[in-house]
Amino acid sequence: MNNGLRYARNLKQPITIKQCKENWRYFAVIADKAILRVQNIRVMICTSFFELFKIGPGPSSSHTVGPMRAGNIFRELVLQYFTHFGTEGNYRIRCELYGALAATGHGHGTHRAILAGLFGQIPQTVNTRWLSNLFETPGQMYMPDFGNLKIPFTEHDIFFDYTHNPYRHPNTLKLVLLHNFRPVFERIYYSVGGGFIEEEGNIAHTANTPQPRYAYHNMDSLLWVLEEQGLTIEELLMQNEIAITGLSEAEILQQIARILAVMHQSVQEGLKKEGVLPGGLNVYRRAKGMYEKALQHTQHGRHAEALFARLNAYALATSEENAAGQMVVTAPTNGAAGVLPACLEYLRNDCLVPETLLQKGLLVAGMIGFIIKENASISGAELGCMAEVGSAASMAAALFSFCNGGDIHQISTAAEIALEHHLGMTCDPIKGLVQIPCIERNANGAIKAYNAYLLAAGRTGIGKPVISFDQVVEVMRQTGQDLSHKYKETATGGLATSFGWGNMPGS
Ligand code: SF4
Incomplete structure (x- = not known):
């Protein structure tokens, strides 16, 4: 050789x-x-924790958060154009949606998110009530403000192409600036999952991308670096975050605390509310009732039922908030936003784990998300629901393992087990809403994450697991590639087309 x-x-x-x-x-x-x-x-992981965990409105990171960011980025380009060339004449903006963005864009509020972005709104701070009312009145004209020019925009300026996607990604949106009805310039954006946006012609990682202090691209290389450097996982992740973001450790912890606070709030808000979720499917909120059941189980000493009911209630709470278009955190996506908050709430409320440990645990969960995103995908439109709820459960299993004293090998095994038992899971949301099967799926994801942690912790004295975390990520990638497009957030197969809509109380 x-x-x-x-x-x-x-x-x-x-x-x-x-x-x-x-x-x-x-x-x-x-x-x-x-x-x-x-x-x-392989190229190393340069993603920041705060790119993965983003605060924003429901119901979908790829269909709501990403398109809002794209609208906002395009708005900045239009403003720059007007600075150089003036605002004389008749300007309009046209939007074209392709692939899964077209197929389930109405149910996910993609059209509202794009308009909000053109208005200069960003996901972290947008008023969710204002957002959910956009386009509610047919034919209404909106006038987003571009400096001293207002450009008229109606629902007819958004074109949903249900049959044809000439672009390389299943979640594609094109924005075009028109001057006197002729195109001036256009941008093509890919919403690649978790609210991440890529622009056609722009390479995501360049030599100028901030570099992590300790490079890794998968679990195997991460284990190698940890051993070489004699670091704990939380030390390595913090050093990388400092290098990528330029923030101090105190600032990073403060921002993680903010992410945790939004997750906590989404659970608490969801536990208070009742009634039917928007969208016409007649799906009832169940988190509050489930939590009351959990309290009864605790009172009667039914410990197993109490544990399951609490995890269910917390996950339902955030997922129902997401389905109602309220503020949640992409974890790693909005569709899967209920899993990690549920597990964090359980650790916080019911196991009395301190916030400082939860902050480090969330960093560790983020690392699992980075590896899956880099080597496969976290997008339901690319690989089906295993990429969303499967990834979230894998991240949550790592969180449980870390907070219960697991070392990096146990963390990796817990993440592997959770992901392995989501392989093949399709994305087939009824009516393109993030409700059925998504809401219950988050509850099951939280419970599977807990069990994966238990299964990993119980592996003592029997050597290395047969399947590694990296192998299961690769299998997920291959399985997702083999899935028919019907099962990739297009609502054209599975549950989405097998039964009638609107006649089911709950799911
Ligand atoms: S089925 Fe899964 S991947 Fe698809 S929208 Fe629902 S949560 Fe997201």
């Missing part, structure tokens, strides 16, 4: 794009090109 090939096969630590290019030149000379291909060299 020559030196280049030996180096490549032993390559555990990920390298930067710059290093990748330099090493590739080196490899090209000395290595066997048939075996060593540039795509085998």
Whole structure:
């Protein structure tokens, strides 16, 4: 074996794009090109915790949070254009939605989110009541303000293409600025899950992307770095966050506390409310009733029922808030936003875990989300629901393991078990709403996460697990690729098309 090939096969630590290019030149000379291909060299994870966990309105991170951000980014470009070229003449903005964004955009409020973005609203601070009322009156004209010019915008300026998607991603939206009915410029945005937006022609990671202090691209390389550096997982993640964001440790902890507070509030608000959720499916809120049952179970000493009912109630609470368009945190997406808050609430309220430990636990959960996002996807439109609720359950299993004293191997095993038992799960939301099966699915995700932690913690003295976390992430990616598009947030198969709508009290 020559030196280049030996180096490549032993390559555990990920390298930067710059290093990748330099090493590739080196490899090209000395290595066997048939075996060593540039795509085998992974690029490190540069995602910040605060890109993964974003505060924003429900019901969907890819269909609501992402499009609002895209609308806002496009607004900035239009403002720059007007600064250079003035505002003389008749301007309009046209929006085109493709793939899953078109198929379930109405149910997810994509059209409202884009208009809010054009108004300059951002997900963290948008008024959810104002947002949910947009386009409620047919034919109403809105006048988003671009400096000293207001551009008229109606529902007819948004085109849903249900049959044709010429672009590379299933969640595509195009925004076009028109001057006297002729296109001036356009941007194509891909909403890739969890509220992340990519722009056609822009590479997400560049040499200027802030670099983490300790590079890793999957669990295997993370374990290698931890061992090499003699760090704990929470130390490594904090150092990386400092390097990527430029914030101090105190500032990062303060922002994590804010994320935790929004998650906590979403549970508490959801536990108070009753009634039917919007959207016409006649789905009743059940979190409050479930919590009352949990209290009764506790009173009667039914411990197993009390545990399950509490996790169910907390997950239902946040998921119902999400379905009602209220503020939640992408964890890693809005559709799966109920799982982690439920597990955090259980640890906080019922196990009395201190906030400082929960903050570190959420960092660890975020690491699982980073690895899944980098190596597979967290988008239901790309890989089905295993990428959303499966990822959330995997992150929550890691949280449970960490907060209960598990080491990185146990954390990794808990995350692996939780993800493994979501493989193949389809995304088929009825009427394109994030209600059936999504709300109950979050409750089940929380319970599976708890059980995955127990299964991992119970593995003592029997060696390494047969399947590693990285392997199950790869299997998820392959399984998701094989799924029919009917089961990828298009509401054209499965539960979404098998039964009548609107006649089911609950699901
Ligand atoms: S089925 Fe799963 S992936 Fe699809 S919208 Fe619901 S929660 Fe998201």
